[in-house]
Amino acid sequence: MSGLLLSLLLAWQNPSPEILQHLKAGADALNQNRAAEAVNEFRVTTEAAPEMPAGFVGLGQALMQAGDYQGAIPPLKHALELNPDLPGAHQLVGFALLAAGYANEAIPHLEKVHAIDALGVAQLKVGKLAEATANLQAALEQRPGDVNTMYYLGRASGLLSRQIFELLRATDPESARVHQILGETYSVLHNVAAAEKEFTDALRLRPGTPGVHLELGELYSAGAQWNKAEAEFRAETKLQPGDPEAAFRLGNALLQQGKVKDARHELERASGLAPGMADTLYVLGRAASLDGDKAAAEKAWLAVLASDKESTLAGQAHFGLAGIYRERGDSAKADAEMKEFQRLQNLRR
C-alpha cells in the first residue's frame, strides 16, 4: 500500500517541504508497522492540508493498520470526496467497510477495483450467493491453496446449495428430487431409516432417476447390508451402464458377500470404464487374489503402485504382493514388499 501512497504523493502538485516531510514520516512508519506514529504524522498532514486526499488516505490506512476499521472509514471516504478516482482509496475503504460489518456498502468500492476475494466475501455476507461463489472460485484460481478463500468458497457454495434446495422444496414439495435431497441430508446425519425412506420415495416417484440407487446402495453398504446394497448398485448400473462408480460399488458389494467371480467381472468393467483408478485396481486385485488368480492380482496391485507409492492403498498393495510372493516361495521379494508395507504403516502411526 506504500506504492499507492507514493503515487498519491506524486499526484499532488506542490506539497510544502513540511507537509512532504510528514507524509514521508507517515509512510515510513506504516512500512515499519508503527501504526500509532503513522496516525499522528498523517493527522498532522490532514490538518495542515485539508484539501489534499493523500493525507486522508494515509490516515485511513494507518488506522486500519492499528485495527481501527471503523475509525478508518471517515478519512477514506473524505479522500474519495476530494478525488473519486483514487483506486487505492476505493480498495481501502472497501476493506474497512467490510471489516467493520458494512458489507453492502463495501461492494461498490470493491467492484470498482476488482478486488474479487473481498468482493466475494462481501457478497456472501449480503446473501448474493451465486455471485459470491463465482468471485471466490475465481479468487481461488488466482491464489490456489489460500485457506481463507477456500473457507469462504465452501461456505458460499454450501449456503447456495441450501438456498436452491429450499427453492426446490417450495416449488414442488413432493418431487422426487426433494426426497432425494432429504435422503442425502439424513444420510449425512446417519439417520439410516429416514434416509432409506426418502430415497425409496424418490425412486417411487421417479424410478429412473440416475444416482438415487447409488446413494441408497451406499447407505446399505455403510450398514453392511450387502445384499440390499448389491440390488441397488445393480439397478444403478442398469440405468447408467457407463458409470464406473456404479460398477465399482457393485463389484465391491459382491466381493463383500464372497461372490468373487461376479465381483471380478464388475470390477474389471469399472476399470475399463475409468482406467487407472487406484481404488478400483486395488479391489480388483483383492477379488482376483481371493479367486485364486494370483497373476491377475499381482498385475492389478503393481498397477496401483505405479501411480501411488505412499498412500494407505499403496501399503495394502504391498501387503497383498508380499502374500503372493511368499506363496510362490520368493522370500526375498516377499520380505521387500512386507518392508514397504511396514514402512507405510509406520508413517501413519
Added chain:
Amino acid sequence: MLTALFVRRYAVLCAVCLAAFAAEPLFSPGAASGLVFHHENSPTPRKHLIETMGGGVALLDFNNDGLLDIFFVNSGHLGVDSKDSFDRANPRYWNRLFRQNNDGSFTDVTSASGLSSAGDSNYGMAVAAADYDNDGYTDLYVTSYGHNILYRNNRNGTFTDVTGRAGVGVLGWSVSAGFLDFDNDGNLDIFVTRYMEWDLNHSRSCGVFPKIYCSPSEYAGATSVLLRNRGDGTFEDVSASSGIAAKKGKALGVAFADYDDDGFPDIFVANDGMEQFLFHNNGNGSFTERALQAGVALTDDGKRISGMGADFRDYDNDGRPDIVVTDLARQNYAVYRNEGGGAFSYRSLQTGLAALSGVSSGWGMRLEDFDNDGWKDLFVAQGHVMDNVEQVDSSLHYLEPPMLAMNRAGRFERADLGAVEAVAGRGAAFGDLNNDGWTDIVMTVLGGKPQVFTSRRGSAHWLTLSLRGTRSNRDGFGARVLVNGQSQYATSAGSYVSASDKRVHFGLGPATTARVEIKWPSGVVQKMDDVRADQFLIVIEPERP
C-alpha cells in the same frame, strides 16, 4: 487292542418325533431354573475400561456326577473414586458356582464350595477350567484386574485357593486364560492373556460429550503369561524363557491347537487393535511368534482388527484347525483357513461371515456343530464395547442379539435364534447341559443376567467323547480327535473369558456309526471302528501304543 469303555448311555431320542422341531429355531433361549445370577460391572461416569470387559463363564462337572455345572465370574463394585477395592466380600459381587440337579435345575453352592472369596482387590474377568493336578476333578483358574486365583478341587464338592503355593497369582489386568500341555509332559500348564498396562490410578478419560471408553491405543501393551506346571502342585513362570514375553500385545482372547501337526500345541492370541499373535510351539519349551508370516496377523488387505474372542477349530473339515476371531463393529469377524505348510488364508468374504458381521461386535464364540450335521456352526455373543455408541454412530448398537450362523459346507448362513433379547453379550461357554447329545450355550451379559440357549434337538446323530489321559494329561487336552473325517482339538479353552465343556462332541449327520482316531499328546494313536452313534463314550488312553 483298543481300550474304550462305554460307561454311560443315554436314550436316543425318537428321530421321527424330533423332526417336528425342524422348522423351529434350533435353540430355546431363556434362563434355567435356579440359575440366579446377575453380573455386576458397576459402570461409572469415569468410563474405566475394565467396566466393559468382564463376564466369564465356565461349564464344568465339578462333582463328577455326569451333569455340567456352571461357574460365573463376577466383576465387582467400582465407585467413582475406587482405588483397588471392589467390595468382593459382599455377596452381590461374588463369583458363583451353580450345581446342576438331576431335574435340570441349578442350586447355588458358592458358599458351600468355598468359592465365595474372590479377593477384595480383584475385579473379575475370566475363568479357565481343567484338571491341572490329574486327580480326576476339574479345577478353576479365575483371572482379574488385580491378581488371579487358582482354586483346587478338593474332590468333595469344595475348592481351596492354592494360588500362593502354586505361584500363579499373575498381577495386572488378565483377561482370557486357558489350560494346555505345551510341553506334552502330562501336566496342564496355564496361558494367561493380559490386556495392557492400565490401572485405576492412571485410567484416562476420553471424549467430552459423550464421554467414552478410551481406545486401547491410549495405553501401552502388555505381555501374556505362560505358567509351566511342574507336576508337584506348583507352576513356574516361563513367559520369558519360552519367548511368550518377547511380544507385547493387547490380548483378550486365546485358543489352542496344533496347526502344523507337529505334535505340539500352538497358541493363537486375539489382540485388540493391533496384529494378532500366533505363537508356534518349537517343541523345545520355546515359541516363535509367526502371525505375520502365517497370514493371521491382519486381514487380507493389511488391516488390523480389534480381536476379542478366538477359536481354533476346523470349520471346513479338511483336517486342519482354522482360526476365527471376533472383533468390533465396522470390521468383519476374521476367518483364517489353514492351508497347510504353516500358512493361512483370510476367508471372511468367501465364507459369508463378513457379510454377517460388518456392524456387529463379537466376544465369546465357538465353532461347534449345533445341528449335528457334521459341520461346525458359529455362535457369537455380541454387543458393542461402548455403552453409548449410538451417540457416536447411530447405525451401531450397544445391545445386540447373539449371532448363530450355520455352516453349509464351509459357508456360513445366519440362522434364526428365535425371540432373543438384544443384550451386551460377553462370555459364552458351550456344552451339553442336559446330556441329550446336542450342544447348549450359556452366554453372559455384561451387567445383566446370563442367557441359556437350550438346543431343541433334531434328528441327526452325534457322538460325544470324554477323554481320559494316562500318559498324557488326564483331560486329554491337546489330543487330536478325528471322527468320520471331522477333526477336533481337545480343549476347554477358546471363546472369550470362558471355558467350555471338555467333552469332545461331533455331529454325525445321518451316520449311525463312526470311525474314531485319537492322536494323544503323548504320541499314542488310538483307533476305533464302527463306534455306535448317539452315545457318550469315555475313551481311556492306552498305556502302550
